[in-house]
Amino acid sequence: MVENAQTLTRSTTWAAWLRGFAQEAVLPALVMVGLVGIWEASVWFFKIPVYLLPAPSVIWADCAEISDVILNHTLATLHTVLIGFLVSIVISVPLAVVLTSSKGIATAVYPVLVITQAIPKVALAPLLVIMLGANELPRVVITFLVAFFPLVIASATGLMSVPHDLIELGRSYKISLWQELCRIRLPYAVPMIFSGLKVAITLSVVGAVVGEFVNADKGLGFLIVSASAFFQVPVAFGALVLLSLMGVVLFQVIVVIERIFFPWSAESAGNSFM
Amino acid sequence: MIEISNASKVFTARDGHPVHALSDIDLSIDDDEFVSLVGPSGCGKSTLLRLVAGLAPSTSGSIEVDAIPVSEPRRDTAMVFQAPTLLPWASIEDNVLFPLKVMNVLDGTSRRRAHELLELVGLAGFERKYPRELSGGMQQRAAICRALIHDPRIMLMDEPFGALDALTREEMSLELLRIWTDRPRTILFVTHSIPEAVLLSDRVVVMSPRPGRIADILEVALPRPRSFAMEGDPAFQATAQKIRSLIFEHHG
Numbered sequence A: 001m002v003e004n005a006q007t008l009t010r011s012t013t014w015a016a017w018l019r020g021f022a023q024e025a026v027l028p029a030l031v032m033v034g035l036v037g038i039w040e041a042s043v044w045f046f047k048i049p050v051y052l053l054p055a056p057s058v059i060w061a062d063c064a065e066i067s068d069v070i071l072n073h074t075l076a077t078l079h080t081v082l083i084g085f086l087v088s089i090v091i092s093v094p095l096a097v098v099l100t101s102s103k104g105i106a107t108a109v110y111p112v113l114v115i116t117q118a119i120p121k122v123a124l125a126p127l128l129v130i131m132l133g134a135n136e137l138p139r140v141v142i143t144f145l146v147a148f149f150p151l152v153i154a155s156a157t158g159l160m161s162v163p164h165d166l167i168e169l170g171r172s173y174k175i176s177l178w179q180e181l182c183r184i185r186l187p188y189a190v191p192m193i194f195s196g197l198k199v200a201i202t203l204s205v206v207g208a209v210v211g212e213f214v215n216a217d218k219g220l221g222f223l224i225v226s227a228s229a230f231f232q233v234p235v236a237f238g239a240l241v242l243l244s245l246m247g248v249v250l251f252q253v254i255v256v257i258e259r260i261f262f263p264w265s266a267e268s269a270g271n272s273f274m
Numbered sequence B: 001m002i003e004i005s006n007a008s009k010v011f012t013a014r015d016g017h018p019v020h021a022l023s024d025i026d027l028s029i030d031d032d033e034f035v036s037l038v039g040p041s042g043c044g045k046s047t048l049l050r051l052v053a054g055l056a057p058s059t060s061g062s063i064e065v066d067a068i069p070v071s072e073p074r075r076d077t078a079m080v081f082q083a084p085t086l087l088p089w090a091s092i093e094d095n096v097l098f099p100l101k102v103m104n105v106l107d108g109t110s111r112r113r114a115h116e117l118l119e120l121v122g123l124a125g126f127e128r129k130y131p132r133e134l135s136g137g138m139q140q141r142a143a144i145c146r147a148l149i150h151d152p153r154i155m156l157m158d159e160p161f162g163a164l165d166a167l168t169r170e171e172m173s174l175e176l177l178r179i180w181t182d183r184p185r186t187i188l189f190v191t192h193s194i195p196e197a198v199l200l201s202d203r204v205v206v207m208s209p210r211p212g213r214i215a216d217i218l219e220v221a222l223p224r225p226r227s228f229a230m231e232g233d234p235a236f237q238a239t240a241q242k243i244r245s246l247i248f249e250h251h252g
């Protein structure tokens, strides 16, 4: 009897796990495969010319042929994305701390922040190339400019939302402002900072591509421009797919980092979506 | 010894009007005395506690602890808030150890002490859990352990059992009484429950609102140790009735 009960619980947990796995991984994968299948079939069925919409199989074949070149372009873009993203973290979080520490500074600096957001980055990129030279720097700056704002806003919102009781708890033990920041305000803001990071990493990919459109000799954005110029539409599509994949993978990396190092943040209620 | 003389607190409301939260409060509390504050909502109980805690300055009058004016929080004083206010990212043990960490006095015996306190309030085995894994009552007990961890001489408790159901509440009052009997200290305790105030206190301070004043101070002439069985006792009834009439007299 006891044994039976145990097998029963084990099989039900297995069933639950399987159901969870099916819902989280298998189903979305099936949907993707289905969509790609429909794409492939429609291209053949409607005889869509390759310069309008290449079939997935053609994209794959053309890209596989020059896979080492594509790998180099991918790594170049990844490099710009990661540096731009890291710079935005290093600048945004302390900036959010400064902004939330005094009303005066916030009122003084906030308009500047909003203006940096209002400037169209695509229009700014050529000027940055003139100012900073035809190298990776203007691309990193564009990436940073695109990514940092949501991170500042998310971090500042998190730092501001600390309940008054927690601040007062700290004060009742005479903690210093520095301790208040490190022991109460920053930890409290972690879930919000992570939702900012998730937005920022996705935007970093966008920013890097914008930079590469304007000035680059490598990178997936450059590859899209140059392949289109030579009517290598399947290669351009391949680069597009790789860029999307890069966004998804980097996003998931942030999700995993949050789950491993800040499990309470990943589980906190305000953060249940994604 | 806490000595409050002639203390007043005036807030400025958003529209610029002054709000007299406390006026002319005179109260002295002996070492190791258990004093409760009762009174209708808005009569300034929390404000008085925050003045004694050094979290807010009084507008006039003086507040002294051991003949030293209170101008900022003191490390021998601990505050228990109405809500548990635990750090959601820290385990129960780390929450209890929080005061020692921020005061830089964590040592080899601290963890054992945290464990003993948690055991005392029936939370042994919950050290590694996170606040969200505990019920409201358990969280509040952890918050009380946190207040006790550095063995403060003065505990200021602002409706610590306010959010609890009646049963847990009685259980917690008795626990608090036991902790205080084991190791006496000065406790200033805000509550909305008249029986709770009578059961726990040496003296009950009845306050009345607008402006917040002390209506009367009653001695509770019941022997210790106390228990809820005493609720039927005529002395208990008389004191509770007196408090009730004081509160409603000022209300009506």
Ligand SMILES: Nc1ncnc2c1ncn2[C@@H]1O[C@H](COP(=O)(O)OP(=O)(O)OP(=O)(O)O)[C@@H](O)[C@H]1O
Pocket: B011, B012, B013, B019, B020, B021, B040, B041, B042, B043, B044, B045, B046, B047, B048, B212
């Ligand atoms: N920071 C503040 N600014 C302005 N007015 C305040 C402030 N804090 C308290 N007050 C006012 O002071 C009065 C007393 O407030 P207090 O919180 O001390 O009451 P209380 O007796 O603790 O009430 P309750 O039983 O509801 O907790 C109230 O009228 C309140 O509006």
Ligand SMILES: [Mg+2]
Pocket: B045, B046, B047, B158
């Ligand atoms: Mg109050």
